[in-house]
Amino acid sequence: MSADSAGLIEFDDVAKTYPRGAAETVALRGVRLRVEPGRVFGVIGYSGAGKSTLIRMVNGIERPTSGRVLVDGIDIGGLRGRPLRDAQKRTGMIFQQFNLLETVSVRDNVAMPLRLDGVSRAAARARADEVLEFVGLSDKGDRHAAELSGGQKQRVGIARSLARNPRVLLADEATSALDPTTTAQIIELLRSINREYGTTILVVTHEMDVIKDLADEVAVMADGRVVEQGTVLDTFVRPRTAIARDFVTTVVPQGLPDRVLAHVGGEGLWRLLLVDDEVTQPLVSDLITGIGVSVNMLHADMTEIQEHTVGQMIIKVTGEADRVAAARAFLAERVEHLEDVVR
Amino acid sequence: MSEDRWTLLTPDLFFSALGETLQMLGVALVLGSVLGVGIGAVLALTRQGGVLENRAASVLLGGLVNLIRSLPFIILLVAILPFTRLLVGTSIGVWAAIVPLTVMIAAYIGRLVENSLLEVPGGVVEAARSMGASPGQILWRFLLPEARGSLILAVTIAAVGLIDATAMAGTVGAGGIGDLALSYGYQRYDGFAMAATVVTLIVLVQGIQWVGTSAARRFRRR
Ligand SMILES: Nc1ncnc2c1ncn2[C@@H]1O[C@H](COP(=O)(O)OP(=O)(O)OP(=O)(O)O)[C@@H](O)[C@H]1O
Ligand SMILES: [Mg+2]
Numbered sequence: 001m002s003a004d005s006a007g008l009i010e011f012d013d014v015a016k017t018y019p020r021g022a023a024e025t026v027a028l029r030g031v032r033l034r035v036e037p038g039r040v041f042g043v044i045g046y047s048g049a050g051k052s053t054l055i056r057m058v059n060g061i062e063r064p065t066s067g068r069v070l071v072d073g074i075d076i077g078g079l080r081g082r083p084l085r086d087a088q089k090r091t092g093m094i095f096q097q098f099n100l101l102e103t104v105s106v107r108d109n110v111a112m113p114l115r116l117d118g119v120s121r122a123a124a125r126a127r128a129d130e131v132l133e134f135v136g137l138s139d140k141g142d143r144h145a146a147e148l149s150g151g152q153k154q155r156v157g158i159a160r161s162l163a164r165n166p167r168v169l170l171a172d173e174a175t176s177a178l179d180p181t182t183t184a185q186i187i188e189l190l191r192s193i194n195r196e197y198g199t200t201i202l203v204v205t206h207e208m209d210v211i212k213d214l215a216d217e218v219a220v221m222a223d224g225r226v227v228e229q230g231t232v233l234d235t236f237v238r239p240r241t242a243i244a245r246d247f248v249t250t251v252v253p254q255g256l257p258d259r260v261l262a263h264v265g266g267e268g269l270w271r272l273l274l275v276d277d278e279v280t281q282p283l284v285s286d287l288i289t290g291i292g293v294s295v296n297m298l299h300a301d302m303t304e305i306q307e308h309t310v311g312q313m314i315i316k317v318t319g320e321a322d323r324v325a326a327a328r329a330f331l332a333e334r335v336e337h338l339e340d341v342v343r
Numbered sequence: 344m345s346e347d348r349w350t351l352l353t354p355d356l357f358f359s360a361l362g363e364t365l366q367m368l369g370v371a372l373v374l375g376s377v378l379g380v381g382i383g384a385v386l387a388l389t390r391q392g393g394v395l396e397n398r399a400a401s402v403l404l405g406g407l408v409n410l411i412r413s414l415p416f417i418i419l420l421v422a423i424l425p426f427t428r429l430l431v432g433t434s435i436g437v438w439a440a441i442v443p444l445t446v447m448i449a450a451y452i453g454r455l456v457e458n459s460l461l462e463v464p465g466g467v468v469e470a471a472r473s474m475g476a477s478p479g480q481i482l483w484r485f486l487l488p489e490a491r492g493s494l495i496l497a498v499t500i501a502a503v504g505l506i507d508a509t510a511m512a513g514t515v516g517a518g519g520i521g522d523l524a525l526s527y528g529y530q531r532y533d534g535f536a537m538a539a540t541v542v543t544l545i546v547l548v549q550g551i552q553w554v555g556t557s558a559a560r561r562f563r564r565r
Contacts, residue, residue, distance in 0.1 A: 061472050088475030099466035103488045103562075112484065113474045170473075 006072050007037035007167035007200035009058055014067035016053050016224075027053040029224040030067070035217075037167070040194050040201045042215030042232070044208060044247055049221040051204040055170050058202060059091040060084050071168060089117070092161030096173035098153040100145040100160075107132065107141035110159045117164070124163075131159040135189060151182035158189060169193065171203040175210055187214045208247040212236065212305050220244045232306050237273050237337055252303060252312055255341060264298065265341075268317040268324050273337035279311040281334060291327045293319035314341055350535035351527055357539065363437055364519040364547075367509045368502065370441050375448035375505075376498050382408060382449060383456020384482055394468065394478045411450035416508045419443050420515065440517035444508055448501050455497035459490040492563035499555025503548050520544060 011033040018025045027050045035041040045051050056062035057069045060076045068075045071087065079087055100109050108115075110131055111124035119127075132138050135155040145153055154174060161169055171190065175183040191214060193199050203214060211218050211232060218235050220228040220243055228235065228244045236252065239245040245254065254271070255261070261269075274281070279302065287295050299314040317327050331338050385404055389397040411419065420443040427442040428434045463486050471485045487494070510521025520540050528537025 059473050061469065085475035085477060088473060091473075093470070093473040095466060095470065097464075097466050099464070099470035101467065101485065101489060103491060116474055116476050116480055116484065 007198070008070075008072055009033070009035040009041075009168065009200065009202060010068075010070040011054070011057075012068045012070065014054075014057065014064045014069055016050070016057075016062065016065050026224055028064075031224075031226055033219055033226060033229070035200060035202060037200050038194070038198045039217060040191070040203065040215045042211040042218040043202070043204045043221055044206060044211050044218060045221030046206060046243075050224040051206075051221055052172055054221070055172050055202060055204045058168065058170055059088050059093055089113070089164055090166055091168045091170060092164070092166035093170040093172070094154065094157040094161050094174045096176050098145070098150075098157045098177075100153060100156055102145055104144075105141065106137065106143050106145065106148070106156050109145065109156055110141075110163055113160060113163045127163060128159070131162050132156075134162070135159045149182075150178050151185060154178065154182075154186050155189065158186075158193070162193065165197070167200060169199050169201045171201065173205055174203065176205065176207065180209075183210070184213070190214060208251045211247075212251055212303070216306065220247065233275070233308050233310070236303075236305050236310060237275065252301065252310070253299070256298060256314060260298065261341070264296070264316045268293075268327075269298075269341045270315055270317065270328070270331070271339050271341050272313045272315065272331060272335045274311040274313070275336045276309050278335055279309050283313075283331065283334065284315070287317065287327050287330065291319075291323060291330055293317045293323050293327045351531060351533050352523075352536040352539060356523065356527075360518055360520050360523040360540075361543065363512075363517060364506070364509050364521070366437055367440055367444055367512060367517065367519060368505050371444035371448055371505055372498070372502055374441075374445045375452055375501065378445070378449035379452025379501070380456050380487075380494070382453030383458075383460060384486075386453060386457040387460035387486070388478060388482065394472070394481055408450045408453050411446060412454070416443070416447055417511050417514065419447055420511060424515075435516040437512075437517045439515045440509070440512035440519075444505060444512070447508060448505055451504060452497060452501045455500065456490075456494060459493040459497055460486050462493060463489045492559045495555055495559040495562055499551060499559070502551045502555070506544065506548055506551075520547075 011031045014028055014031045015026070016028040018027060031054060043051050043054060053062055057064060057077065058071060060079060064077045069077050071091065074087060076084070076087055101112070107125055107128045110128035111121070114124035114127055115121065129138065129141055132141055135158050137152060137155050137159065140148065140152065145156065148156065175186050178186060187210065190201060194201050203210065205211065215232050217230065218232050219226045220235070220241065222243050228239070228241045235244055236248055239248045248254065272283070284295050284297060287293055294317070296316040296318070297313065298316060300312065302309060302311045317324055319327070328338070382404060385400060386408070387393060388395040389401040391398075414422065420440070423443055423446065424434050427439050430442055431438040433439055467485055467489055468481060471481045476484065509519050510524070512519050513522030513525060520543050524537055524540035527533045528540060
């Protein structure tokens with residue numbers, strides 16, 4: 001697999017409506033997105049936001065009602081029949097429910113895409129064994145899907161999607177049926193595919209944890225629209241929409257319990273975000289000894305996001321009004337993001 | 344046979360009747376299964392949301408299947424006699440019975456196969472489409488293999504239904520076990536002939552069911 005520049009995905013003002021009796025359901029309303037080759041791009045949104053509809057357009061399983069979906073410059077929605085199938089063969093897809101065949105072995109499941117291309121059984125199986133080894137299942141080729149755990153089944157799904165060396169890999173809720181440990185393993189596997197083969201990966205999920213650990217960039221969807229888009233780090237540090245903030249909160253709690261807030265609320269209650277080196281500054285002791293305020297540490301946590309350390313503190317600063325103002329100015333100089341905590 | 348003729352049934356009579364039944368059953372089942380799988384596949388693929396969605400084909404074929412299935416076999420048998428004659432050149436004998444039996448069972452199997460194919464999880468078809476499988480490949484490499492357990496059960500049910508229908512084959516002079524029961528057991532009050540044919544039919548049906556069920560169990564997985 002060569003790490004060439006193929007694997008660009010573009011959504012150009014894409015809309016999709018489904019007829020529903022006399023009325024219609026609008027699944028997408030003018031989506032614009034650009035996924036650079038070799039990136040891991042996450043799409044997050046609540047149920048019904050249109051995520052599956054969006055991702056299924058990249059391999060032409062779904063067609064836009066208007067607008068265009070381009071993969072390497074080819075308008076997928078405009079293709080029919082043979083040319084469409086050829087385009088689909090350059091893209092791999094994995095699913096929440098794995099969608100493996102129950103009646104053939106794991107090896108033959110993985111060999112299937114090549115068998116469709118007319119590759120001989122022996123050659124297809126040899127390639128299947130190669131990919132099975134890559135996903136860590138070289139001993140499971142003769143088994144049947146029913147004999148595997150969920151995580152193993154998803155590895156088979158991944159192996160099958162890799163059999164043809166796709167430039168683009170699509171994952172629709174690929175970890176949503178798995179427990180946290182298994183999810184972490186699958187995420188690591190997907191990252192290693194991206195690293196080693198430069199495969200563009202588009203993931204759709206409702207779990208912000210998956211975005212945090214897997215994606216470089218994220219688009220937040222609500223009601224058929226992309227409401228916010230940016231690097232994962234930026235979105236975590238500075239979510240701009242309420243819905244993005246809600247998703248960030250599921251990983252990094254943003255506030256305090258109401259009972260605590262009722263007690264300590266008001267002036268000088270601040271939330272600090274620290275990125276990378278900022279995390280190691282002795283901020284609290286500097287505030288106390290340098291500025292001369294008292295500091296009550298109410299919450300602190302730290303996460304790893306895209307090889308960046310992101311720390312968070314919620315503190316209550318008390319003292320003379322000018323001292324509190326000085327403390328705020330001092331902090332504003334030293335941390336990535338500072339805000340009042342309000343309810 | 345015995346001197347005092349306590350039964351009219353001779354081994355010759357019995358075995359030729361059994362042969363006729365097996366011939367009707369075998370030929371109609373093989374032809375009917377081939378046609379039925381084709382009909383079921385077309386019905387499953389052309390229905391709304393299917394990979395070859397086609398309203399006209401779906402309504403036409405579905406209507407034809409319903410029409411055939413709404414006729415009692417004995418009516419179907421006489422109704423299509425001209426067609427039978429056209430096809431096999433005669434309107435009496437085993438082959439004259441095989442034509443309507445095949446038509447009946449193909450329609451029946453068609454519906455059963457359609458159901459079996461629709462039972463395959465939608466995700467399998469979605470995966471197939473995502474791999475760029477053609478409609479034919481979706482059918483041959485995904486749907487039919489995944490449904491094979493329930494397809495075998497469908498053919499089993501159809502085979503039992505066929506035995507039922509062959510009893511009426513006497514109408515066109517095709518003979519068979521059922522005809523033996525009617526013409527000897529019933530019309531000539533031959534109790535032994537009646538008992539022998541009943542036992543034979545029971546053994547046949549049980550045997551078919553047993554073979555079908557165990558084959559389906561074996562093929563469901565692996
Ligand atoms: N085949 C379809 N026919 C009719 N409506 C559909 C179809 N597929 C999706 N929809 C509708 O389009 C909207 C978006 O659905 P979609 O499956 O893309 O959401 P989603 O974000 O993937 O949700 P989830 O997280 O539940 O998977 C929903 O209102 C859904 O009911
Ligand atoms: Mg979905």
